[in-house]
Amino acid sequence: MSTALFGEPIARREDPRLITGQGRYLDDLGGGALEAAFVRSPHAHARITDIDVGGALEIEGLVAIYTWEDLPGRVGEPLPLLIPHPALTHGRTAYPLARDVVRHVGEPVVMVVARDRYLAEDAAERIRVTYEPLPPVVGIEDAARAERLVHDDVPGNAGAHLVQEVGDAPGAIASAPHVLEFRLDIERSASMPLEGRGVYARWDADDESLRVYSSTQTSTSVRMAIAAKLGLPPVKVEVIAPDVGGGFGVKIVHPWPEEVLVPWAARLLDREIKWTEDRREHFVSAAHERAQVHFVRVGFDDEGRLLGLDVRIQHDHGAYTPYGIIVPIITSTQLLGPYKPGAYRVEFTSLYTNTVIVTPYRGAGRPQGVFCMERTMDRIADELGIDRTAVRAANFVQPGEFPYDQGLVFQDGRPLIYDSGDYPEMLRRTKELIGWDEFGDRRAEAERQGRRIGIGLACYVEGTGVGPYEGGHVEIDSGGRVHVSTGLTSQGQGHQTVFAQITASELGVPIEDVTVTTGDTRRFAYAVGTFASRAAVMSGNAIALACRKVREKALRIAGEALEADPRDLEIVDGVVRVKGDAGSSIPLRTVAVLSNPLRYAFDEETRRATQFAVGGSADTPPLTGEPGLEGEDYYSPVRSTFACGMHAAIVETDPDTAEVCILRYTVLHDCGRLINPRIVEGQIHGGVAQGVGGALYERMVYDEAGQLLNASFMDFLMPYATEVPAIETGHMETPSPLNPLGIKGAGEAGVIPVSAVIAAAIEDAEGIRVSRMPISPSELFHLRLEAESGAAELTNRARSHPAPLRRAAGEAGVRE
Amino acid sequence: MHEITMTVNGVPRTASAEARRLLSDFLRHDLGLTGTHVGCEHGVCGCCTVLLDGEPVRSCLMFAVTAAGHELTTVEGLGDAGGMSPVQRAFQECHGLQCGFCTPGFLCTVTAFLRENPRPGDDEVIEAVSGNLCRCTGYQNILKAVHRAAVLIAEEDAQ
Numbered sequence: 001m002s003t004a005l006f007g008e009p010i011a012r013r014e015d016p017r018l019i020t021g022q023g024r025y026l027d028d029l030g031g032g033a034l035e036a037a038f039v040r041s042p043h044a045h046a047r048i049t050d051i052d053v054g055g056a057l058e059i060e061g062l063v064a065i066y067t068w069e070d071l072p073g074r075v076g077e078p079l080p081l082l083i084p085h086p087a088l089t090h091g092r093t094a095y096p097l098a099r100d101v102v103r104h105v106g107e108p109v110v111m112v113v114a115r116d117r118y119l120a121e122d123a124a125e126r127i128r129v130t131y132e133p134l135p136p137v138v139g140i141e142d143a144a145r146a147e148r149l150v151h152d153d154v155p156g157n158a159g160a161h162l163v164q165e166v167g168d169a170p171g172a173i174a175s176a177p178h179v180l181e182f183r184l185d186i187e188r189s190a191s192m193p194l195e196g197r198g199v200y201a202r203w204d205a206d207d208e209s210l211r212v213y214s215s216t217q218t219s220t221s222v223r224m225a226i227a228a229k230l231g232l233p234p235v236k237v238e239v240i241a242p243d244v245g246g247g248f249g250v251k252i253v254h255p256w257p258e259e260v261l262v263p264w265a266a267r268l269l270d271r272e273i274k275w276t277e278d279r280r281e282h283f284v285s286a287a288h289e290r291a292q293v294h295f296v297r298v299g300f301d302d303e304g305r306l307l308g309l310d311v312r313i314q315h316d317h318g319a320y321t322p323y324g325i326i327v328p329i330i331t332s333t334q335l336l337g338p339y340k341p342g343a344y345r346v347e348f349t350s351l352y353t354n355t356v357i358v359t360p361y362r363g364a365g366r367p368q369g370v371f372c373m374e375r376t377m378d379r380i381a382d383e384l385g386i387d388r389t390a391v392r393a394a395n396f397v398q399p400g401e402f403p404y405d406q407g408l409v410f411q412d413g414r415p416l417i418y419d420s421g422d423y424p425e426m427l428r429r430t431k432e433l434i435g436w437d438e439f440g441d442r443r444a445e446a447e448r449q450g451r452r453i454g455i456g457l458a459c460y461v462e463g464t465g466v467g468p469y470e471g472g473h474v475e476i477d478s479g480g481r482v483h484v485s486t487g488l489t490s491q492g493q494g495h496q497t498v499f500a501q502i503t504a505s506e507l508g509v510p511i512e513d514v515t516v517t518t519g520d521t522r523r524f525a526y527a528v529g530t531f532a533s534r535a536a537v538m539s540g541n542a543i544a545l546a547c548r549k550v551r552e553k554a555l556r557i558a559g560e561a562l563e564a565d566p567r568d569l570e571i572v573d574g575v576v577r578v579k580g581d582a583g584s585s586i587p588l589r590t591v592a593v594l595s596n597p598l599r600y601a602f603d604e605e606t607r608r609a610t611q612f613a614v615g616g617s618a619d620t621p622p623l624t625g626e627p628g629l630e631g632e633d634y635y636s637p638v639r640s641t642f643a644c645g646m647h648a649a650i651v652e653t654d655p656d657t658a659e660v661c662i663l664r665y666t667v668l669h670d671c672g673r674l675i676n677p678r679i680v681e682g683q684i685h686g687g688v689a690q691g692v693g694g695a696l697y698e699r700m701v702y703d704e705a706g707q708l709l710n711a712s713f714m715d716f717l718m719p720y721a722t723e724v725p726a727i728e729t730g731h732m733e734t735p736s737p738l739n740p741l742g743i744k745g746a747g748e749a750g751v752i753p754v755s756a757v758i759a760a761a762i763e764d765a766e767g768i769r770v771s772r773m774p775i776s777p778s779e780l781f782h783l784r785l786e787a788e789s790g791a792a793e794l795t796n797r798a799r800s801h802p803a804p805l806r807r808a809a810g811e812a813g814v815r816e
Numbered sequence: 817m818h819e820i821t822m823t824v825n826g827v828p829r830t831a832s833a834e835a836r837r838l839l840s841d842f843l844r845h846d847l848g849l850t851g852t853h854v855g856c857e858h859g860v861c862g863c864c865t866v867l868l869d870g871e872p873v874r875s876c877l878m879f880a881v882t883a884a885g886h887e888l889t890t891v892e893g894l895g896d897a898g899g900m901s902p903v904q905r906a907f908q909e910c911h912g913l914q915c916g917f918c919t920p921g922f923l924c925t926v927t928a929f930l931r932e933n934p935r936p937g938d939d940e941v942i943e944a945v946s947g948n949l950c951r952c953t954g955y956q957n958i959l960k961a962v963h964r965a966a967v968l969i970a971e972e973d974a975q
């Protein structure tokens with residue numbers, strides 16, 4: 001097999017295991033462990049007045065019951081506030097088990113440990129918690145009115161308030177020839193991986209050490225958090241992310257209450273304990289995202305060029321802020337997309353509500369930001385009566401302007417400077433891909449058939465690969481096997497494949513010889529985690545750098561053995577050889593033996609490395625540098641690298657049922673150099689499917705009492721194969737100048753512009769402004785009724801364009 | 817507690833479990849066949865799909881005692897001594913999985929479907945997998961994999 005694997009669409013190396021049932025997910029481990037279940041609050045806001053566990057005590061197989069009062073020291077303290085941004089002036093986090101007050105349905109109140117989960121649930125059911133209900137705060141408007149408070153000591157329910165400004169936006173808008181002002185809404189959705197969260201802990205009393213498995217996106221940080229909470233030195237805590245059944249953001253949050261409680265109880269009881277989240281628990285006690293309201297004011301010239309943009313955002317962060325205010329910060333900054341906004345002012349208020357916490361879900365605030373900016377572009381085009389793509393083109397950052405400084409501070413505290421891209425070319429290709437210029441004919445043809453179709457397009461720029469760093473360790477053993485490890489975790493992205501491709505290409509070894517370990521603190525203790533489309537950029541580059549170190553070392557040792565200048569050597573198929581002299585060579589496995597000067601021989605191979613076997617000068621020490629053919633390196637970027645893309649869609653809306661059907665969906669994206677195009681494409685597909693869910697189906701439906709009404713897969717509608725259109729993809733490759741491999745992240749891209757694209761296409765088909773997503777058939781139907789009555793606004797195009805575009809709801813579609 | 821015996825992947829297996837024990841838990845935790853996954857425990861996601869007398873069923877919606885005496889096939893039993901089944905190979909070839917959590921359910925569903933309908937059209941394929949959720953792949957490559965599997969099976973039968 002060729003070793004030049006970087007860029008090849010090879011099949012995934014993790015698949016054979018996963019396809020044959022040999023995967024090891026959290027709940028597949030710990031066969032004999034005790035199991036935990038939790039009594040969770042049925043109220044959105046209430047004071048706990050009594051907990052009576054008496055009824056549970058007779059359950060056979062019950063081992064322990066814990067309430068907050070049982071938690072000692074730091075275990076009982078509030079969970080950490082992970083990202084303490086200075087603007088988060090009123091950050092609040094939950095106790096692992098509720099103390100006095102519960103602030104959302106699903107908050108854990110009592111922990112039960114029993115022989116198995118059935119028995120633990122039996123016991124949990126018999127525990128009587130008495131609550132004194134308090135008035136709940138539900139929804140952004142309720143929170144902003146602040147007639148009731150989620151936390152008594154947080155006035156106005158406002159956890160954070162942040163303004164960023166470039167130039168004088170209000171002034172620029174005031175003097176602009178055209179001004180528009182409108183409101184845009186996005187509702188709650190959630191990551192919703194098919195595997196929920198889970199923790200399994202075992203305490204080794206003899207060694208006084210703890211091993212924890214968690215279905216997490218950051219095992220290294222879970223380890224530090226557990227060590228801190230339990231007062232253990234980190235070296236006595238190992239955390240391993242086994243196979244993880246999807247994350248999409250929700251599993252980056254840590255430590256979850258269960259991640260503290262399960263290890264704590266395992267140590268206390270000196271028994272193995274496991275907790276596997278069930279689906280309802282995931283709905284009411286993990287995390288959601290997306291809910292935001294945006295008030296936009298924009299001033300522009302006759303060509304549609306932005307002169308000033310002023311956006312006020314209200315963000316609903318739920319009951320607590322363990323993950324800080326990353327989501328609205330990302331919306332605020334990534335809203336700008338590929339455009340130059342003129343003067344820009346963005347202000348957000350992050351509000352408490354009595355609902356599940358809000359933390360990043362794939363896209364992390366970007367879908368909302370892109371929705372804002374792209375809806376704004378469409379509005380401007382409609383206002384001026386010019387093509388929507390022309391407005392975009394008028395505002396693009398141009399290829400010659402990179403690096404382009406937007407003058408803002410990004411989520412990593414670094415300046416928002418775009419590294420590379422070619423937006424005009426991308427727009428040209430996107431229009432070609434979807435057939436933008438020919439759409440008029442297609443629409444006319446459809447109208448003749450009594451069908452209503454529309455086209456939409458949206459652009460995004462995504463800051464990927466945020467720091468601070470990741471590391472990689474590469475070791476070639478004396479069998480010629482290459483062991484690669486990195487601390488960040490995998491949730492199905494194919495890291496075992498792409499990191500092996502990088503390694504095989506860098507070292508010149510067959511990929512079959514490479515194994516990759518991720519997310520295991522026993523192998524690599526330093527890492528940040530998997531989020532923000534950063535794994536390939538961060539760990540990919542770190543592994544490449546580590547490979548380069550190992551390669552250099554291999555060439556040095558081989559050079560000594562072959563009596564050749566290392567610069568004249570190359571590595572091909574795992575063999576170091578003199579360039580142009582195939583006869584003079586030495587396999588890497590032998591180099592590995594030689595790299596470790598030995599006193600003791602334990603097999604034929606090692607015999608070659610003993611003091612009597614290796615020659616060399618008697619005047620120099622036998623070891624140069626460190627023993628072993630291994631190396632470690634880290635990659636820490638100065639700032640993020642910016643990927644970009646444009647999606648376009650053609651939709652058809654049913655004149656009677658208001659059903660939306662996506663006829664075509666195209667994606668053109670640029671994530672720099674591709675390590676494995678097939679894997680990147682898979683990431684795009686998955687992202688688009690989640691985007692379609694967010695645009696048309698998924699929402700968290702809370703009632704006024706703060707009950708989540710659709711907390712099951714029956715009622716929270718995620719797309720099946722029947723709901724996802726065929727996705728046509730195209731790639732551009734503008735390398736990032738910021739990292740050695742020239743790559744940019746790709747994990748979240750697919751989801752980012754989908755709501756904006758679908759909204760644009762529906763608006764185009766219907767001629768009615770779409771300002772709120774997701775949109776269901778019933779909402780579209782009501783929008784039609786409102787348009788009839790004048791309560792919903794028509795687009796200018798619709799106003800100036802007679803039927804059938806404006807055919808009202810209820811009026812039967814004329815099918816010719 | 818009940819002694820429950822069933823034939824799983826061609827092998828008679830017995831374990832004792834309560835009457836309320838779900839078949840999914842019985843397979844996973846009593847028989848140690850953890851390839852069958854649980855994504856919702858309310859019959860919607862299809863992760864727990866296994867074949868009961870050759871027909872796909874949701875093992876989270878069935879009690880283990882109900883399955884007593886029946887023939888079960890789980891993902892662990894889809895291949896044979898020769899290796900992975902054509903459906904399994906097609907999923908790898910077409911990149912039909914990412915995290916792999918939904919995959920065993922898809923594999924069982926598709927195996928039964930292609931037995932019934934060895935030459936399916938596009939719409940039939942979509943329909944066949946439309947009861948299984950996948951949060952990772954966007955289904956594009958799963959659909960490709962089903963078509964590919966049909967070809968692989970036909971090739972195998974021709975030999």
Ligand code: FES
Binds near residue numbers: 853874876
């Ligand atoms: S676990 Fe059985 S259908 Fe979801």
Ligand code: FES
Binds near residue numbers: 194245246914917950
């Ligand atoms: S591959 Fe992850 S849910 Fe399907």
